[in-house]
Amino acid sequence: xxxxLSDRNLDVFQEHHPTFDFIDLSKLQISNCxxxxxxxxxxxxxxxxxxxxxxxxxxxxxxxxIMYVSKLQYGGYDxxxxxxxERSIPVQQAFIRLLHGETHHIQRNVVPKEAVIIGYGNTxxxxxxxxxxxxxxxxxxxxxxxxxxxxxxxxxVEQAVRNxxxxxxx
Amino acid sequence: xxxxxxxNASPRAPKSNSKExxxxxxxxxxxxxxxxxVKKSNHLELCHMxxxxxxxxxxFPLYADSIPVTLLNFLKTLxxxxxxxxxxxxxxxxxxxxxxxxxxxxxxxLQLFCRKNGFPFGSAFKIGSGEAILTTxxxxxxxxxxxxxxxxxxxxxxxTFQVTMPISKRMFIAASSSYWENYGKKHGISKEEMxxxxxx
Numbered sequence: 073x074x075x076x077l078s079d080r081n082l083d084v085f086q087e088h089h090p091t092f093d094f095i096d097l098s099k100l101q102i103s104n105c106x107x108x109x110x111x112x113x114x115x116x117x118x119x120x121x122x123x124x125x126x127x128x129x130x131x132x133x134x135x136x137x138i139m140y141v142s143k144l145q146y147g148g149y150d151x152x153x154x155x156x157x158e159r160s161i162p163v164q165q166a167f168i169r170l171l172h173g174e175t176h177h178i179q180r181n182v183v184p185k186e187a188v189i190i191g192y193g194n195t196x197x198x199x200x201x202x203x204x205x206x207x208x209x210x211x212x213x214x215x216x217x218x219x220x221x222x223x224x225x226x227x228x229v230e231q232a233v234r235n236x237x238x239x240x241x242x
Numbered sequence: 243x244x245x246x247x248x249x250n251a252s253p254r255a256p257k258s259n260s261k262e263x264x265x266x267x268x269x270x271x272x273x274x275x276x277x278x279x280v281k282k283s284n285h286l287e288l289c290h291m292x293x294x295x296x297x298x299x300x301x302f303p304l305y306a307d308s309i310p311v312t313l314l315n316f317l318k319t320l321x322x323x324x325x326x327x328x329x330x331x332x333x334x335x336x337x338x339x340x341x342x343x344x345x346x347x348x349x350x351x352l353q354l355f356c357r358k359n360g361f362p363f364g365s366a367f368k369i370g371s372g373e374a375i376l377t378t379x380x381x382x383x384x385x386x387x388x389x390x391x392x393x394x395x396x397x398x399x400x401x402t403f404q405v406t407m408p409i410s411k412r413m414f415i416a417a418s419s420s421y422w423e424n425y426g427k428k429h430g431i432s433k434e435e436m437x438x439x440x441x442x
Binding site for chain 1: 253305308310312314317318339344351354355357358414415435436442
């Protein structure tokens with residue numbers, strides 16, 4: 073499954089792309105994670121907050137190619153994307169394993185994936201550097217086997233996504 | 243003499259480990275401290291309070307490898323409502339993994355925020371095994387490092403500090419497995435149930 077998770081609408085998906093699953097997070101109702109550990113210790117694999125996020129994290133887990141499209145803020149994902157990523161912890165267990173010499177949570181049925189992260193906004197070189205480090209960290213916790221990070225201005229997002237979609241469709 | 247505004251930016255602030263870490267900091271710090279929690283409704287109030295302090299200490303857990311949304315949203319409000327006099331900002335971050343350096347990205351994000359908005363950056367305290375260390379005999383290491391961290395803010399000799407359980411990673415994994423197994427038992431959930439591979 074190819075999944076595009078975006079914090080804004082993307083016109084490219086008004087067109088017919090049958091092999092893509094597109095989620096515009098800005099149209100969903102997703103509350104903040106409250107750090108209750110319910111998805112680990114009360115209802116394992118399921119978030120206790122039953123809003124739109126519960127339809128999103130299973131699709132993140134099931135995808136083998138994933139694209140995140142997010143505005144950047146202070147070297148990280150801005151609120152919309154970050155809220156969803158925090159609500160995705162049901163895909164992990166509470167239990168910890170060693171991965172590349174570091175401790176990380178054990179994943180449930182999460183398909184190893186190839187990821188493209190498109191960060192947009194007026195981004196300084198320092199911010200880009202921090203974001204690259206963040207995605208490197210995320211890769212270990214989100215089962216990215218390979219990933220690319222791309223930075224674009226806000227008015228270049230559509231074209232950047234179109235370019236990636238064309239590559240994925242070949 | 244300065245004073246420190248401690249801001250707990252944990253999503254579960256009233257019941258958080260961050261609250262316990264904040265309490266310990268206040269015990270060791272000889273400056274006057276005031277403890278606050280970030281709520282959806284009090285961002286502006288906290289922004290206005292900041293001008294009355296020489297130092298601000300953000301205390302929060304690592305969430306998805308970076309700062310929690312609770313803090314991110316507060317920083318965005320703060321950026322739009324900067325105090326006239328800017329306190330020095332320090333951070334104390336705890337993550338559940340044994341490696342305190344997993345908090346590095348979150349520290350870098352706060353440093354970037356400070357540079358961008360003209361706040362001096364003070365000290366950083368990175369806590370590994372932060373979910374459990376307070377309830378183990380290893381808390382003495384945490385307390386010793388907390389003293390150094392609070393002294394650094396008190397004396398304005400800022401620096402970076404870190405602490406974790408002084409055990410091997412394999413021992414940490416075994417100990418954390420017992421910790422989580424017991425956590426599940428309290429809710430009547432077995433280790434096998436917690437280990438399900440099913441999502442939803």
